Amino acid sequence: MIKLNITKKLHGANGAMQLALNIDIKEGEFVALSGKSGSGKTTLLRILAGLEDAQGEISVADKIWLHADKSLPPQEREIGFVFQEYALFGNMTIEQNLLYVTKDTKLANHLLEITELKEMKKRYPHTLSGGQKQRVSICRALMKRPKILLLDEPLSALDSAMRTKLQNELLTLHKEFQTTTIMVSHDPSEIYRLTSRVLVLDSGKIINDAKPTDILLKRQGSQKFTFQGELLEIKKVDVIFVAVVAIGQQLVEIALSNSEATSLQIGQKVILSTKAFAPTLS
Amino acid sequence: MIKLNITKKLHGANGAMQLALNIDIKEGEFVALSGKSGSGKTTLLRILAGLEDAQGEISVADKIWLHADKSLPPQEREIGFVFQEYALFGNMTIEQNLLYVTKDTKLANHLLEITELKEMKKRYPHTLSGGQKQRVSICRALMKRPKILLLDEPLSALDSAMRTKLQNELLTLHKEFQTTTIMVSHDPSEIYRLTSRVLVLDSGKIINDAKPTDILLKRQGSQKFTFQGELLEIKKVDVIFVAVVAIGQQLVEIALSNSEATSLQIGQKVILSTKAFAPTLS
């Protein structure tokens, strides 16, 4: 559905950098955009939105958005955009920010409910916390029920509970409206949970274009459990050594032998493996 | 070292909200500040920095920072502050942003090296990506070698590699200078890795004040491995069912029995447990 083949000169981290992308995105896909800071993610979204010019071509469905010098104005590209820096309308209350996009009070209320902003809908952006602004920005982007949704780190300033909630919400909306979504995210579990495809950018080029599972999955089902983790601490408890290992956001304590305890260094990446008999889910 | 006992009226998510905090922080502590969006984290940091007024008292070491109506100006509180919204000086290059704080070229170069910004130090903030700005902001806060460092989600816009790198850097600096650090973060592993204490805020009150291990550690060392995870998918491979479970940022595939496969629902939080014989680290 989206065919994009563009180049643009940027100032990269190490001098001039060429953004050169050739991407096809199918209708209804949920694509994650990942990559180092400064690799061109925001710029790509901005070019797609028509906010920045570029050489090359973009066509969406059967419409041409960019071709030679002709560029469809952002107004006519049916997109929603969540800015990395929120960009709320300071002169409008939260509610007005949403209704400015579309006069759909029902949808606005629904979105405000989900994002737990309903009670404060009469307040102005200047008095909001970072995370609250981010949520308003997401709601605003959704007000248009856009065909294409561009999200620039939309959940970065949110606590994990709110984050999970909004992830589910995004997923629901995505399925409901068949929105084609491109989301910049640095969080692998978020990427896995939401997206069906990951584009990894580096210095303006795509260095990886795959399914999230291909990029994230470490071990295919096996009798042996293996986790990557980080050794955080070695404590002496009575006479034995106990290692604290962080695996994802969880910690595990493991008894160590003396020799193990001396050979391992704190901060080291470690592989924790164990023969597992009949792992069970409950 | 820091004794803080303050109240302040805020507009919370559900109408008026009272920020009421009574905290003691020891010298050299690395404290994490966590809690829902809009719970008052940024406000607390701003009050500590002297950027916002409040009722109550703050004393640091033997100096009084806030008492009745007397408030020590921010200039004399030896603090570093990383703003949630960066707040770089637009008229100065990256390098000048750092040198404005202290004319210490060596330190500036060192910090720019760590944050991989050295090549672009002559550029102005307006041409930087979100993550690049955030890194400059961190560098700037460190330039003063502050006694107290206040970090408002300092790593939220960074990819995980850069994030890990800067986490280690923050830790090193913390240990080297014995900086008392307060960091707002939503990322549990970050909290565990860096901090020695977590304050959890909710609606302006502290609802939890504990060691990261107490909050995060799920299982104390045991013969039985238990992980919390999320069931992402159930696939049929040949004749057996395979469940894909996300644990932290890793995925695990587990063979399921027929009955298990039908009783579990996608999206469900699951506990994965297994009898482990002699887990090994390597």
Next chain:
Amino acid sequence: ALAANVSYAMNELQTAFYKKYPDTKLRIVIGGSGKLSAQIKNGAPYDIFMSANMYYPEALYRENMAITKPRIYAQGALAILSQRPRDLTQGIKIVVDTEIRHIAMANPKTAPYGKASMEALKNAKLYQKIKPKLIFGDSIAQTVTYTMTAADLGFIAKSALYCLKMKKFKKDKNWIEVDANLYTPISQGIIITKYGSNNSAAKKIYDFILSKEAKNIFKKYGYNTP
């Protein structure tokens, strides 16, 4: 349209005129002669122009903006005014007095009264001596203002002394006339403009201003009349 210095006499002229022609309405526009003549040149809706000198009316006449040859309706006289009482009987020589630090006069380039003042000083051979003391007002009104505030002495139009404000000033103590032989009389000219050529009322006013009756009024206000 009339020059500012005539405005003091104008009230009485107006009353007298209305007595004669109760049906004719006068609309009076006051301004600097230079500005007014520039406006007339560009078609301003003024029927009659009473200038503070002959120069502007003559220029307008030359350029066919006036339908009548400029005629003198009054001749202004020059006076010296001092806010504080002084012995003014010595006449114009007072300007060399060391107590006098600033002398106001109208700009000799733009204002006819200024030109006359300058002439008087030069003829009295005093100009070189007191040159640094001089400050120049844009118009006779501004010169009066200077005299009343910042300057010690001022060369003003005698007619200005007849307005209400100035009644408190006494002859010889606060003001004296400048010897009329020291300067050429300040002839003030009147014309009917091209704009007023078809206006019968304009002719009435024109005739009235030049009439004996008007002359008496002008005399009362310190003008000489031809």
Next chain:
Amino acid sequence: MSFEPFILSFKLALLTSLILFCITLPLAWYLSQTHSRIKPFIEALTTLPIILPPSVLGFYILWALSYSSPVGAFFEDTLGVKLLFSFKGLVVASCFYSLPFMVQPLQNGFESLNKNMLEASYIAGKSRLTTLFRVALPNMKSALITAVIITLAHTVGEFGVVLMIGGNIPGETKVASVAIYEMVEIMDYSAAHIYSAVMLGISFAVLLSVYIFNARQSRRFGL
């Protein structure tokens, strides 16, 4: 005492500000958004009307608008409007010499707007015009107020140009500033004092209410 000059003055100032606002809005907007090479030229040009002394400027405008010039002839013959010595002419001239006071603060205001905010409005499908009125202008209230207030005040106070091309005709072009000037010229000081005091009084009241309103507004937005 007649109130006519005051009413004329404020009518003139309001009309001038209104017209100027409409004219300069697109200009200032264009200047704030463009990076074109001719931008500095336009900027310098728009500042020129205040370089010449008002009465001299008035003199040139007088020329330009008189029937002997093509502009004046065009207005009179084609549009049937006589500009000199009429209130309409005053408005035209006031617009001309007050131009910089309106353009500059507006342009400033536009330039200090958050660009992402405008882009967000475009993405919401709103045209440039809608964005201008619903997002840009409301977010630069203080620049707006500066522009309008300075233009209003300057137009009220100006008399050089007005006197020159208006011709001081009572009820038509005799605005308060000209009336006061005239009083000073004929040394009717007490009347001048009264008129000045009234002028200052009304203006102060107007200004004060605008500023108080503005302070309230910014408190409302939590600035």
Next chain:
Amino acid sequence: MSFEPFILSFKLALLTSLILFCITLPLAWYLSQTHSRIKPFIEALTTLPIILPPSVLGFYILWALSYSSPVGAFFEDTLGVKLLFSFKGLVVASCFYSLPFMVQPLQNGFESLNKNMLEASYIAGKSRLTTLFRVALPNMKSALITAVIITLAHTVGEFGVVLMIGGNIPGETKVASVAIYEMVEIMDYSAAHIYSAVMLGISFAVLLSVYIFNARQSRRFGL
């Protein structure tokens, strides 16, 4: 043709802008940072000097500065400065009537600054003064330029007040605007045209270079 009036004009304009800048900087800064109740009063007051017609304002200033008023007496007796009919007096008067043109854009500029940026400077241990000069002002270049340009231009063009309290003394208070005005008054139009043209030419050159410089600058900062 004499260049003296031009030199006087630009000297006056530069001095006025400079002094006014120094005076209004703290005022504008204060107004932008305060939420005090008296703020609207001060704002309204600073706008008043342009409400009265210049020549009338000049008339009052003349009074205020003359020896018979306490202000004038103070200046002359205590400070030994004679203000009337001297260049110094022109500077004082120009500062007074150009006040709003400097205060308003500066205040605007300060108000549109990112507050966090100023706070970051305070936290870096920098005083308000350092912050003002090294962070605030450099980040509001276009407001700064507006303030200075409008003040300069308006001072160059103004002649009502200058004529009144300057007394048109060649080499001392006869600035270009007054000289041109005088030429128009005595109908020496060709000289007036030449002087006007020179005036416009120089001013245009100055303005243009300022605006080109500004455009370069903002390109450098990547705006």
